[in-house]
Amino acid sequence: MQQSFRQSMTWLHTWFGLVLGYVLMVAFFFGALSVFDREIDRWATPHTRFEPRPMPSYDAMLAPIFKQIVPEAHELDEARSRVGTLAPTLPVMNWAAYTTHRDPVLRLFAEFAITNNPNDPDDHVHGTLTIDPRNGTVLPHDQLKIGSEFFYPLHFSLHLEWKQLGYWIVALAALVMMAALVSGVVMHRRILRELFTFRPHKHTRRSVLDLHNLTGVVALPFHFVFALSGLTIFAGIYLPVSETMFKPQAQAHAMAEAKTKGVAFRPAGVAAPLASVDAMVVEAKRRWDARGMPGEVGFLVVNHVGDVNSYVSIYRAGSDRVALVGQAVHFDGPSGRVVHEEPPPSAVAGVNEFLTGLHLQHFKHWLLRWFYVLGGLLGCVCIATGFLFFVEKRKRMHASTGVSGARWVDALAVTAVSGMVLAALSMLVVNRVLPADLAGRADWEKGAFWAAWVLALLHALWRSAPVQQARIAPAWREQCWAVVLLAVSAVLLNWITTGDHLLATLGRAYWPVAGFDLALLVSAGLAAFAALHLRRRERQARAQPLAEPVDEPTTTSAAPEAVRA
Amino acid sequence: MSALHVTSRVAASLLGGYAFVWGFVTLCIALGLEWGAPYDDARKLAQLLAFLVFLACFCWAFAAASVARVWLVLAGGGALMTGVAWWLPRAPA
Numbered sequence: 176m177q178q179s180f181r182q183s184m185t186w187l188h189t190w191f192g193l194v195l196g197y198v199l200m201v202a203f204f205f206g207a208l209s210v211f212d213r214e215i216d217r218w219a220t221p222h223t224r225f226e227p228r229p230m231p232s233y234d235a236m237l238a239p240i241f242k243q244i245v246p247e248a249h250e251l252d253e254a255r256s257r258v259g260t261l262a263p264t265l266p267v268m269n270w271a272a273y274t275t276h277r278d279p280v281l282r283l284f285a286e287f288a289i290t291n292n293p294n295d296p297d298d299h300v301h302g303t304l305t306i307d308p309r310n311g312t313v314l315p316h317d318q319l320k321i322g323s324e325f326f327y328p329l330h331f332s333l334h335l336e337w338k339q340l341g342y343w344i345v346a347l348a349a350l351v352m353m354a355a356l357v358s359g360v361v362m363h364r365r366i367l368r369e370l371f372t373f374r375p376h377k378h379t380r381r382s383v384l385d386l387h388n389l390t391g392v393v394a395l396p397f398h399f400v401f402a403l404s405g406l407t408i409f410a411g412i413y414l415p416v417s418e419t420m421f422k423p424q425a426q427a428h429a430m431a432e433a434k435t436k437g438v439a440f441r442p443a444g445v446a447a448p449l450a451s452v453d454a455m456v457v458e459a460k461r462r463w464d465a466r467g468m469p470g471e472v473g474f475l476v477v478n479h480v481g482d483v484n485s486y487v488s489i490y491r492a493g494s495d496r497v498a499l500v501g502q503a504v505h506f507d508g509p510s511g512r513v514v515h516e517e518p519p520p521s522a523v524a525g526v527n528e529f530l531t532g533l534h535l536q537h538f539k540h541w542l543l544r545w546f547y548v549l550g551g552l553l554g555c556v557c558i559a560t561g562f563l564f565f566v567e568k569r570k571r572m573h574a575s576t577g578v579s580g581a582r583w584v585d586a587l588a589v590t591a592v593s594g595m596v597l598a599a600l601s602m603l604v605v606n607r608v609l610p611a612d613l614a615g616r617a618d619w620e621k622g623a624f625w626a627a628w629v630l631a632l633l634h635a636l637w638r639s640a641p642v643q644q645a646r647i648a649p650a651w652r653e654q655c656w657a658v659v660l661l662a663v664s665a666v667l668l669n670w671i672t673t674g675d676h677l678l679a680t681l682g683r684a685y686w687p688v689a690g691f692d693l694a695l696l697v698s699a700g701l702a703a704f705a706a707l708h709l710r711r712r713e714r715q716a717r718a719q720p721l722a723e724p725v726d727e728p729t730t731t732s733a734a735p736e737a738v739r740a
Numbered sequence: 741m742s743a744l745h746v747t748s749r750v751a752a753s754l755l756g757g758y759a760f761v762w763g764f765v766t767l768c769i770a771l772g773l774e775w776g777a778p779y780d781d782a783r784k785l786a787q788l789l790a791f792l793v794f795l796a797c798f799c800w801a802f803a804a805a806s807v808a809r810v811w812l813v814l815a816g817g818g819a820l821m822t823g824v825a826w827w828l829p830r831a832p833a
Contacts, residue, residue: 414762421783425783521781523781
């Protein structure tokens with residue numbers, strides 16, 4: 176639709192990048208935080224600050240606790256809206272326990288059958304519990320795990336659950352991310368030079384573009400693979416072929432697979448007790464050992480609970496490899512004998528497992544984990560500098576013609592960059608201030624997050640007026656100071672409310688909390704540096720109002736079209 | 741470049757692109773089943789490639805000269821592939 180291929184790619188890069196960039200900031204930033212979601216959980220739930228441990232005994236501890244799980248109230252309400260009235264107690268379909276090498280607490284899950292839905296014989300609702308595996312105590316439901324239950328789902332669903340709208344918006348953003356990388360490469364051509372070009376002392380527009388290109392190129396493979404694997408992980412949502420056009424084939428496949436495994440696809444309706452699951456775990460571990468990959472249990476499922484057709488699936492934790500969990504051994508429930516040991520995956524399934532594991536990183540490798548954080552934050556820098564370049568390129572023209580576009584983009588960029596950090600920090604501060612036993616505590620924390628973000632938006636809209644005169648918005652500097660204030664407060668409040676100050680946590684090498692406190696202090700330092708730098712720039716601009724930098728001819732990195740577009 | 745043209749181009753890139761990818765995925769699965777691949781393998785392979793195909797469709801939708809051709813190829817091609825994919829498992833052997 177433009178004269179040249181390059182120009183059409185520039186158009187795509189500019190406008191889709193602008194519109195979906197705000198979503199991408201959320202996906203990248205909270206994705207980076209999710210790399211350490213379990214550690215953030217420990218920071219936010221101080222009573223769980225103890226060492227991770229392997230899956231506890233099913234027979235002695237888990238079996239009675241599973242019976243306490245009840246369906247989630249909101250899922251029951253939704254189910255009632257689907258089928259009318261529900262039976263007073265719903266039959267349990269399966270129980271599952273899931274842990275990783277970073278989990279001190281254990282999550283238990285249950286699925287309950289909705290037996291009176293003629294449209295969907297597999298209709299069901301979920302229930303969950305978290306326990307302290309040292310003694311089997313059930314932990315309070317209202318203690319929000321801010322890392323794994325709020326930041327992590329925000330990364331892929333935006334917490335917009337209605338019709339899974341958030342998933343679709345993030346998917347669109349991921350597609351645009353890949354297209355932005357392709358079109359960015361087309362626009363700039365000199366890929367190798369971008370890697371080594373950063374001129375911070377040139378005028379803002381030049382250095383911002385340098386940084387945009389540098390971060391885009393240096394982390395290009397990371398960004399491309401993560402956008403792509405994020406899409407393939409939820410491919411079942413985006414391309415629901417098994418529920419629509421190929422439903423018969425999908426069902427037939429699942430049944431045939433159950434048959435080759437020798438496990439029952441459906442319960443028989445005849446009650447039967449379960450053999451010792453601990454003995455099954457011992458046998459599963461023996462088999463993994465025999466295959467040369469000793470390991471711990473990552474995921475344990477009891478299917479068709481209480482039925483004569485029940486079977487137990489025990490999956491190995493993927494702490495020592497990229498692929499997630501696997502090497503399942505399936506046991507017959509009533510007899511406890513092995514019915515099937517899963518062979519290595521097929522080539523396609525292997526690639527799929529690898530991509531999924533690569534994205535979800537359950538392996539035990541702390542340095543690599545930090546590289547993930549770095550990759551995610553480089554993505555944030557790349558997107559944020561994209562916004563800034565958009566504003567820098569247009570603000571003088573918009574100022575002289577009275578157009579407010581640059582101001583709006585700048586205000587939204589403030590909201591998406593420092594405003595987002597402020598929202599996350601406000602949540603952490605509120606988490607440390609609220610009494611531990613307050614009813615609806617989780618809702619207050621979530622409310623604080625969204626309220627802080629809305630306030631940041633209002634502040635950014637108000638304090639971006641100088642952009643209209645082609646100046647720097649004071650909103651940036653002021654929100655940077657707010658970040659400093661809140662990040663330091665969070666560290667201090669953690670100390671005051673739990674006694675875990677940095678010397679204590681570093682002294683006993685308790686890295687989940689020490690590491691997060693340090694990350695907060697580093698963030699505060701960076702924000703203070705940025706605020707001071709911005710103040711200097713604002714003063715310079717005020718001192719010489721007419722000495723606007725004249726654009727030099729764009730002979731280097733940026734393609735001429737990119738600048739004129 | 742009129743607003744209508746831009747809207748049509750963006751709609752073609754996303755809706756047309758989705759239709760094309762749906763056709764691609766279902767056709768891959770139908771052909772895979774035809775050639776005796778297990779359903780899950782056929783589905784996973786198609787879904788692994790799906791978003792790369794979408795990326796190519798999306799970029800091409802903006803690079804192509806004629807927006808009518810973009811609609812024709814993406815939506816028309818998608819419908820055609822979906823039709824074949826629907827028909828293949830039902831075809832008399």
